[in-house]
Amino acid sequence: MSDTMHEVTYRIRHFDPNRDAAPHWEEYRIPYAPGMTVLDGLWKVKELHAPGLAWRSSCRMGVCGSCGMLINGKPGLACNTQISELGTSLVAVAPLPNFEIVRDLVPDLRPMIEAHRVLMPYILRDDVEERENPTGEFWQSPEELEHYLQFSYCIKCGCCMAACPTYATDPSYSGPMPLGQAHRYNSDSRDGGFAARRELLFGEKGPWRCHFAGECSRVCPKGVDPAKAIQLMKRELVLSFLRLRRAKCPSGLAKKPEGIGRREGIPEAPAPTV
Amino acid sequence: MMRDAKLWTWHVAAGIVILVFLGLHMAIMHLDEILGIFNPAGGHPIDWENVVARGRTVFFPVTYILLLGAALFHGLYGLRNILLELNPPAWLKGAIGVVLLLVGLGLFALGAWAAVASHTLATSL
Structure with a gap:
């Protein structure tokens, strides 16, 4: 995809169970900036065109696992997928298949x-x-x-x-x-x-x-x-x-290091809360 | 609860049996130049004299029956998995199992009878 691209088209599957009989697709054109992720684009769509659009996301760095969705036919994380990686200016986004849809891009996990x-x-x-x-x-x-x-x-x-x-x-x-x-x-x-x-x-x-x-x-x-x-x-x-698996005992406690004391001024760890 | 693990284990074991006996079959049929011991009459492996000679032994009818059982189980278990992936209702899942079991037992009985009958015929000649 060209670095000189200025716009991308988002094709998003919408579904509101309180209003729609079946999911339907809507298209939105948004400005593109280098480094933009699919999640960034969704925020832009929400800001410019579809304030009611729903999805899950949190960390924005591929750690929390919230923003899994179907991106151009392949399941992936919206925050972890650069638009430039897709090789097209059309970004089709749908909720993860094999799950019921709560709303728009939110699957029932x-x-x-x-x-x-x-x-x-x-x-x-x-x-x-x-x-x-x-x-x-x-x-x-x-x-x-x-x-x-x-x-x-x-x-x-x-x-x-x-x-x-x-x-x-x-x-x-x-x-x-x-x-x-x-x-x-x-x-x-x-x-x-x-x-x-x-x-x-x-x-x-x-x-x-x-x-x-x-x-x-x-x-x-x-x-x-x-x-x-x-x-x-x-x-x-x-x-x-077949009774051929070698049963293993779970490992025991590790030996505590000997001859090592707490340095002065370092407080005790707080009591476990869980 | 152990049913799926048991069926899978037998499926793998049947695959190994098929590998061994089908390998033997291929060797006898296609490596006859090298493995002439299974073709005592010489010529082609499916010449009548060679077929009768193999049928007279106990080894061959037994391997036919083992291969038949393994191939039927392996194939019908695979077919069952394909059919279950169509997500049939619970009652149909049970029915599929019963029908495939009956088909398998019927075909095994028929094939085993044929193997024994061929042995009986060969020894009487």
Whole structure:
């Protein structure tokens, strides 16, 4: 796209369930400035043409995962997508597919969040007392960290769910984000929750419907590879089903450093609030 | 709850069985110049004398039955997955499973009977 471009056309899908029977498209022309993101353009549209236009956004730096939407047919973050990257002066923006629409560009992500919650995306351990009132840190080596690190970059934006052809047709399938995150915790050396999650993952909430289209990994704005997580999870579950998986104990507390005291003038950390 | 994991594991295992026995089939049919031991009568692998010779052994009918079972399970499980992706209602999902199971069992019974019958015929010649 030319750097000398002065205007871009936004083609936006609108839907207000209180007013519209079906979604419809509207076009707006807005001034273009180099460095403009799709999100910047949406703000401009709102300012100049459509004050009632609704979408979600927050951080503007690809961290919060709020502004996932369908941009020129591909799920992505509006704040993370430069208009110049699109290679056209027409920016078509629609809400993420595979979700109900709350309004305009706002998808209802509750099914995804619920599927995520059900698969217990947190450290599960038997030592409840240490978990609730921690006295130290659980030990983890850099090699153990590598097993799940890339999956922990997920920001739950829902782009992978919108791109998944299986989730599009089978609402009982958990989808790439919840499954990827279940694998992230199953692979964490501090976690002991594999058996608890396995009960769900062995059934229809598990990864069995995934046929490795790989679209989730292609569209992920954080470079996470949920398709890989799902294949690794399948392997772990099959090995577990065949009783060939080596059970692992969650790691214990790391040794506290000895002979090191607090420097003078540095206050104690405040008591944990959670 | 374990049903999906179990079916998937069998699906993978059936794939391995297919790989081995289909590999054997291809080797016998297309590497006959090298693997002449399966063609004792010489000539082409599908010459009548060679077919009868293989049918007389226990090994071949058993592999036919194993390959048939594995291929049926692998294929029908794949077909079931395709049909379930059409998002049928719950009652139809169950019906698809039952129909495919009955079709699979019927075809397996027919194929297994044919394999045993060919063995019986070959040994009687």
